[in-house]
Amino acid sequence: MKKNLVLSSLILVFIMIHGVTMGQKDAMQILQNVDNMLNAPKDQSLTVVTYIVDRRGNESTRELTMLQKGSDKRIVKFLAPADQKGIGFLSLPGDNLTLYMPAYRKTRKVGGHVKNTKFAGTDYTYEDMEAKRYTERYDPELIETNNDNWVLELIPKDGIRTDYTKLHMTIRRSDNYPVKIAYFDKAGVMVKTLESSNIQKTGEYWLARQTKMTDLKTKTSTKMEITNVKFDIGINDDVFTERYLMR
Amino acid sequence: MKRIFLLLLWLGLQIFGFAQEYGGASDYFGSVLENLNWDGYFYSDDRFGVTSPNKKMMFQEYRLSLKPSVKTRRTAFSSEIWVRSMPGGSITSYTQLSDRKKTFLTDVELREAWFEVYDIFAKGLDLRIGKQRIAWGTADRLNPTDNINPYDLEDIWDFGRHLSSNSAKLTYYKNNFYVSGVFVPAFSPSAAPDMEWMSAFMPEFSMPDEYDFNGINYKLINKSFDDFLLMPDKTIKKSSTMGLRTGLNIGSFNLSASFAHSFDVMPSPSKAHLTDVERVQDKNILSYNLDVELKYPRMNILGFDFAGSLATVGVWGEAALFFPEIIQMAVDMRYMGLNIRVMDSTVIDNKPYLKYVLGLDYTFPHNIYANFQYLHGFFHENGTAGLNDYFVLAADWKVFQEKLKISPFNFCIQVNDWSDLSNEYAWILLPEVTYQPAGGVELTAGARIINGTGSTMFGKLKDKDHVLLKCKISF
Incomplete structure (x- = not known):
């Protein structure tokens, strides 16, 4: 009897540990699928119009062009408004961020402090705008499953510099697309949400044509609308250099 | 001359070559016209003195900047033209009112106009020719290594503003490394501020x-x-400026080293003529007129700069080691029946001296940004003993989605002599508020409050406190 009790307990512990491990593995697999889906194109060229809405509902716009190769090289340049035209930034692996200010005709590596500041007056931070793979930055845990979505809690891995203490990512089960991300600050308070909509298949790839970042503290929002997109156009590595950033 | 002709011929062939890539000259120039952009801005700047005896309009500039530019796949053209209206004040007679050059002072200036060809001799090699600004250094507006273009000191508060130079720049890029050579065939002086x-x-x-x-x-x-x-x-030998700069990225840092064969920013007195020497009323007093010759000393400058991030703090630094030409002032007293006599007055010693700047910036919570720099040696200072210390803080708080920028604590402190601080200091407070009522529109109100001792650069301006109103509309 005593032997059976010990055996049963061992089996129960095994099942529990195995279950937890399986849960984590599932979460990691889901996040891996998200990364694979978001970074499926070899490269992409986007033209984006942003609409910034203040708490009174006043709207201002920006237009930018974005080139990305793989999951970790991205270059962004402003096309409008006129006073921001030509400003650009280059995001490379290893938290490597370079800013170009045409008025000074210079590029400069920017400090990590800039990553958590607002990107050109939008509700996105430079960190939000970086090219990245979530699996490299976050440890996921599956916290909710329903018929349509999974919800993952993402905790930054050790050594990752970020102002967010956790993210809640809602992923559409049908295509692994993250339809909503909630961002939490150091006090554990939800401070921003990113919602993706108008998700369409362009060629072989899924893409949200509209995203909306809402700052819950300031009650402002920024909508990004992709007006033009091209995939797998063979963007050269030379594009992701300071030489190109200054052109 | 023959070489210049060959170079121009060769450039023409290059352009012809590009034209062929576009399917012929008409297609190429069609592509150029199709890509022609007209950007620009309107800028107004009014400053009113608030301290006696300068309670008056101290500065006024209304500027229209036009920036036509073209980019094609392998070429680029960029330019900037300033059309400005400046206050006159040179009218001295009624009849001059019919002279529009005197009644309306309008100034048209070609600030930049250059043409660039990418991958010209080989992949990664870019050539830019024309009137261009060659900005060296990584510090924020205070750049001891930025010695190719002359300074534009017309507005002394527009720190770091330079004139462009007619020049050629050839840069080779390979991965995250580059080397750039610059040649400015003819000297042009820095523009001085108002008297x-x-x-x-x-x-x-x-x-x-x-x-x-x-x-x-x-x-x-x-x-x-x-x-x-x-x-x-x-x-070419006596008038040209040339420079070489190389740099690379290591991790999250930019590093670069440079050499420039250039000129000092300001001229130095090299000879004094005493003329019309007269004895005053049979006393042992001689009165004289003084004519001083000024010349631009040659400088060889070795530079080094870096910029990057330590933890989350942005850091940068620049150092420039100057090797100046010795300048000794001679006093010509021939008018007193004497020969030239070289006085023991070395204006610039030929000993090398080092100017440097160290800076850091950080963004605090609530969008508060601070930028601090320590500078040893302002751009016009020279000689080890002539370099002073400057501490510059620029801090701003952006609110309402960056539509309002409040900068109450911008300041600069100058110290000429740490052992005699009470007599050798100056400070400036530069509070500003900037509001963006609409995209591309910027309104700025501010003040410049100056204090210090008369021996310091800024102390000499202590009776020139003023308030300012600026407007910029970009299009």
């Missing part, structure tokens, strides 16, 4: 106040002063 502000940058020298002649001691009194600015000979 009211000039005192801050005027080169200082002293003349003897007495002189022994035939056993009699004469007191010397200066009646008038005039200066003659000697420009370098127009030969």
Whole structure:
């Protein structure tokens, strides 16, 4: 009897540990699928119009062009408004961020402090705008499953510099697309949400044509609308250099 | 001349080559016209003095900047034209009112116009020719290594503003490494500020106040002063500026090293002529007119700069080691029946001296940004003993989605002599508020409050406190 009790307990512990491990593995697999889906194109060229809405509902716009190769090289340049035209930034692996200010005709590596500041007056931070793979930055845990979505809690891995203490990512089960991300600050308070909509298949790839970042503290929002997109156009590595950033 | 002709011919062939890539010259120029962009801005700047005796309009500029530019796959053209209206004040008679050049002072200036060809000789090799700004250094507006273009000091508060130079720049890029050579064939001087502000940058020298002649001691009194600015000979050797800069990225840092064969920013007195020497009323007093020759000393400058991130703090630094040409002032007293006499007055020693700047910036919560720099040696200072210390803080708080920028604590402190701080200091407070009522529109109100001792650069301007109103509309 005593032997059976010990055996049963061992089996129960095994099942529990195995279950937890399986849960984590599932979460990691889901996040891996998200990364694979978001970074499926070899490269992409986007033209984006942003609409910034203040708490009174006043709207201002920006237009930018974005080139990305793989999951970790991205270059962004402003096309409008006129006073921001030509400003650009280059995001490379290893938290490597370079800013170009045409008025000074210079590029400069920017400090990590800039990553958590607002990107050109939008509700996105430079960190939000970086090219990245979530699996490299976050440890996921599956916290909710329903018929349509999974919800993952993402905790930054050790050594990752970020102002967010956790993210809640809602992923559409049908295509692994993250339809909503909630961002939490150091006090554990939800401070921003990113919602993706108008998700369409362009060629072989899924893409949200509209995203909306809402700052819950300031009650402002920024909508990004992709007006033009091209995939797998063979963007050269030379594009992701300071030489190109200054052109 | 033959070489220049060959170079122009070769460039023409290159452009022809590009045209062929576009399917012919008409297609190429069609592509150029299709890609022509017209950007620009309107800018107004009004400043009103608030301290006696300068309670008046101190500065006014209305500027229209036009920036036509073209980019094609392998070429680029960029330019900037300023059309400006500046206050006149040169009218002295009723009849001059019909002279529009005197009643409306409009100034048209080609600030930049250059043409660039990418991958010209080989992949990664870019050539840019034309009137261009070559900005070296990584610090924020205070750049000791930025010595290719002359300074534009017309507005001394627009720190770091330079004129463009007619020049050629050839840069080779390979991965995250580059090397760039610059050649400016002809010297052009820095633009000086208005006479009211000039005192801050005027080169200082002293003349003897007495002189022994035939056993009699004469007191010397200066009646008038005039200066003659000697420009370098127009030969390539004597007039050109050239430089080499190389840099690379290591991790999250930019590093670069440079060499420039250039000129000092401000001219130095090299010879003084005493003319119209007269004895005053049979006393042992001689009065004279003073004519001073000024020349631009040659400088060789070795530079190093870096910028990057330590933890989350942005850091940068620049150092420039100057190897100046020695300048000794000679006093010509031939008008007193004497030969030239070289006084023991070395204006610029040929000993090397080091200027440097260290800076850091950080963004605090609530969008508060601070930028601090320590500078040893302002752009016009030279000689180890002539370099002063400057501490500059720029801090702003952006609110309402960056539509309002409040900068109450911008300041600069100058210290000339740490052992005599009470007599050798100056400070400036530069509070500003900037509001963006609409995209591309920027309104700025601010003040510049200056205090300090008369021996310091900014102390010389202490009676020029002013308030300002600026407007910029970009299109």
